[in-house]
Amino acid sequence: MSAAAPEAIAQTIHQIRQTLPDRVRLMAVTKQVSPDAMRAAYAAGIRDFGESRLQEAIAKQAELQDLSDVTWHLIGHLQSNKAAKVLDHFHWIHSVDSLKLAQRLNQLAGDRPTRPRVCLQVKILPDPNKFGWTVPELLADLPLLDDCQHLDIVGLMTIPPYGLNPDVTKSVFLQTRELAEKIRHQTLKTIRMEELSMGMSEDYPLAVEAGATIIRLGRVLFGERTAI
Numbered sequence: 001m002s003a004a005a006p007e008a009i010a011q012t013i014h015q016i017r018q019t020l021p022d023r024v025r026l027m028a029v030t031k032q033v034s035p036d037a038m039r040a041a042y043a044a045g046i047r048d049f050g051e052s053r054l055q056e057a058i059a060k061q062a063e064l065q066d067l068s069d070v071t072w073h074l075i076g077h078l079q080s081n082k083a084a085k086v087l088d089h090f091h092w093i094h095s096v097d098s099l100k101l102a103q104r105l106n107q108l109a110g111d112r113p114t115r116p117r118v119c120l121q122v123k124i125l126p127d128p129n130k131f132g133w134t135v136p137e138l139l140a141d142l143p144l145l146d147d148c149q150h151l152d153i154v155g156l157m158t159i160p161p162y163g164l165n166p167d168v169t170k171s172v173f174l175q176t177r178e179l180a181e182k183i184r185h186q187t188l189k190t191i192r193m194e195e196l197s198m199g200m201s202e203d204y205p206l207a208v209e210a211g212a213t214i215i216r217l218g219r220v221l222f223g224e225r226t227a228i
């Protein structure tokens with residue numbers, strides 16, 4: 001499979017939309033995707049774009065300035081030294097993966113007019129290739145995260161380890177949802193737990209069944225990425 005044509009992109013988006021409950025927001029993951037293909041997705045109704053890298057996103061945002069009602073989502077690991085720039089360029093950050101990063105973003109967000117929306121990235125199963133909190137680590141950090149009043153912490157994000165069988169993948173999504181419910185039952189000042197950012201091309205139907213509110217789809221919409 002290679003880069004999909006504009007008509008194919010639109011058709012896939014319409015087909016997938018028909019299978020999704022109303023609560024699910026369809027984010028188009030556009031890392032390594034051209035601005036033209038992004039315009040095709042926009043024309044098909046996409047208003048949420050997810051990018052992994054700051055520099056790539058900035059370049060595309062400049063080319064797509066006329067699409068003024070797009071919500072930009074950062075989904076890749078973020079280094080603290082880039083936090084200010086990220087706040088300038090993204091509405092949502094799904095990949096907040098440490099207390100230190102959350103506190104840095106909170107400090108910077110205090111000087112800004114709008115609070116960035118944040119998802120906390122969790123690892124339900126051990127995965128040396130991924131960033132994020134383990135469940136006990138996240139529960140331990142919650143009180144200090146809840147002090148980050150300049151962040152709008154709206155939910156959890158997870159990426160299951162690659163190559164699990166579907167039952168295990170589904171159980172990762174269900175455990176993420178249960179964790180969000182457990183956190184919601186705690187008395188917290190600022191943290192809301194309304195969003196579950198989970199599900200990618202290979203596994204999104206399972207994530208939707210488990211309660212995802214935002215799915216992040218790249219290859220299924222745009223074709224295989226070619227390394228750049």
Ligand SMILES: *Cc1c(COP(=O)(O)O)cnc(C)c1O
Nearest residue numbers: 029075200201216217218219220
């Ligand atoms: C690349 C990426 C996606 C999309 O993956 P596909 O397999 O192309 O759908 C979703 N989430 C994150 C965090 C990603 O890095």
